[in-house]
Amino acid sequence: xxxxxxxxxxxxxxxxxxxxxxxxxxxxxxxxxxxxxxxxxxxxxxxxxxxxxxxxxxxxxxxxxxxxxxxxxxxxxxxxxxxxxxxxxxxxxxxxxxxxxxxxxxxxxxxxxxxxxxxxxxxxxxxxxxxxxxxxxxxxxxxxxxxxxxxxxxxxxxxxxxxxxxxxxxxxxxxxxxxxxxxxxxxxxxxxxxxxxxxxxxxxxxxxxxxxxxxxxxxxxxxxxxxxxxxxxxxxxxxxxxxxxxxxxxxxxxxxxxxxxxxxxxxxxxxxxxxxxxxxxxxxxxxxxxxxxxxxxxxxxxxxxxxxxxxxxxxxxxxxxxxxxxxxxxxxxxxxxxxxxxxxxx
Numbered sequence: 194x195x196x197x198x199x200x201x202x203x204x205x206x207x208x209x210x211x212x213x214x215x216x217x218x219x220x221x222x223x224x225x226x227x228x229x230x231x232x233x234x235x236x237x238x239x240x241x242x243x244x245x246x247x248x249x250x251x252x253x254x255x256x257x258x259x260x261x262x263x264x265x266x267x268x269x270x271x272x273x274x275x276x277x278x279x280x281x282x283x284x285x286x287x288x289x290x291x292x293x294x295x296x297x298x299x300x301x302x303x304x305x306x307x308x309x310x311x312x313x314x315x316x317x318x319x320x321x322x323x324x325x326x327x328x329x330x331x332x333x334x335x336x337x338x339x340x341x342x343x344x345x346x347x348x349x350x351x352x353x354x355x356x357x358x359x360x361x362x363x364x365x366x367x368x369x370x371x372x373x374x375x376x377x378x379x380x381x382x383x384x385x386x387x388x389x390x391x392x393x394x395x396x397x398x399x400x401x402x403x404x405x406x407x408x409x410x411x412x413x414x415x416x417x418x419x420x421x422x423x424x425x426x427x428x429x430x431x432x433x434x435x436x437x438x439x440x441x442x443x444x445x446x447x448x449x450x451x452x453x454x455x456x457x458x459x460x461x462x463x464x465x466x467x468x469x470x471x472x473x474x475x476x477x478x479x480x481x482x483x484x485x486x487x488x489x490x491x492x493x494x495x496x497x498x499x500x501x502x503x504x505x506x507x508x509x510x511x512x513x514x515x516x517x518x519x520x521x522x523x524x525x526x527x528x529x530x531x532x533x534x535x536x537x538x539x
Contacts, residue, residue: 269433269494270520273512275505277497279489286482287497292442294499296509303508307347310511315351317518318388322356324523327431328383331514332391334400334484335439336477337467338449340500341392344439347507348514349390358383361392374398374416375423382427389432395420399484404476417487424493434493435517437510438485439500443474 272278275296279285295303321329333341345359360381369377375395383389399420403413424434441449450471453463470477489495496513500506 269492270513270516272496273509273516275499275509276513277499279485279495279497281489281491281494283486285486285489285495287438287440287478287485290440290497290499292440292445292499292501295502295505296499298505298508300502300504303504307504307508307511310508310515311348311351313515314349314511314518315353317515317521317523318352318356320523320525321388321518321521322353322386323525325386325526327433327521327523328385328387328389329514329518329521330383330389330391330427330432330434332394332396332434332436333439334394334396334437334481335500336441336446336474336481337470338446338453339439339441340503340506341439343503344437344500344507344510345390345392347503348511349388352388356386357388357390359390359392362394362397375419379423383432385431395423396484396488400477400480403480404473417484420488421490421493424488424490428492433517433521435514436489436493436495437513438481438495438497439506440497441500445501446471446474 273296275294275298277290321327333344335341349357349359358381362377365377375398378391378395381389381391399413399416402408403410427434450463450467453459485495485497498506498509
């Protein structure tokens with residue numbers, strides 16, 4: 194077929210062909226979208242009232258649901274310098290980590306840098322909250338006086354409370370004991386857009402219960418695999434998991450307990466039972482070694498933080514949280530249609 198000035202002989206101009214095709218695509222997409230909407234409504238209307246509401250709620254949430262392959266772990270950057278990440282599938286011992294390590298930092302330098310890292314966390318948390326598609330769970334474990342409260346308070350200073358939930362897991366209640374051991378933790382897992390913090394966690398059920406002999410060995414042994422499954426479920430549901438073990442020495446614990454005894458303002462933090470727990474130091478270390486070894490996975494590895502120096506500990510943890518949020522790359526949602534042309538009346 195001959196062509197004349199960009200036209201096919203006997204046919205429309207090329208530009209008009211494209212325009213017609215484009216209009217056809219728009220109409221097709223519009224019809225397709227309308228058909229899907231009608232199909233969802235029909236499906237919901239075919240159910241009893243409660244099921245219909247459920248079907249509509251599921252459809253409404255699909256727009257922001259994360260798209261994750263069951264074979265792909267979320268993006269996890271390297272932990273900050275000074276932190277030791279437990280390699281999945283290997284045997285680990287806390288004896289190989291120096292609790293006095295500072296990651297090459299000096300105290301004044303670390304304290305000055307922390308303010309900037311907090312600002313990074315605040316800005317990224319706002320995007321995560323606005324995006325409302327994924328969540329971050331930060332888990333803290335440590336032996337008594339390890340610094341969980343202080344780390345959380347320091348690192349998350351200034352974060353919008355609307356987008357952050359901190360849960361401290363103490364001795365389980367009667368209701369919690371009536372459920373499976375993971376029930377109370379799953380109940381507090383962060384929803385979309387939130388940063389969730391566990392001050393102690395589901396690992397208590399392979400630590401305290403083991404050392405104190407609260408359940409048979411065959412029971413707590415089975416829980417390592419169940420914990421890994423639980424964390425895998427959260428990961429596939431759009432939750433990135435960061436697990437920090439705050440590692441202090443036995444001498445440092447002694448100094449911190451003595452400081453609580455000497456300061457009347459800290460007496461409320463002292464529990465005589467802490468002295469009894471201290472006698473089980475070696476048993477806890479063995480339990481921690483097993484938990485860190487058996488539950489460090491590619492999708493939720495354990496990070497051991499040298500924690501004798503609080504200023505170094507805080508910066509290491511803050512940097513790792515900020516880097517993880519950046520790797521998640523949350524984005525503000527697009528503006529509503531037509532908002533660009535609006536003006537605010539006098």
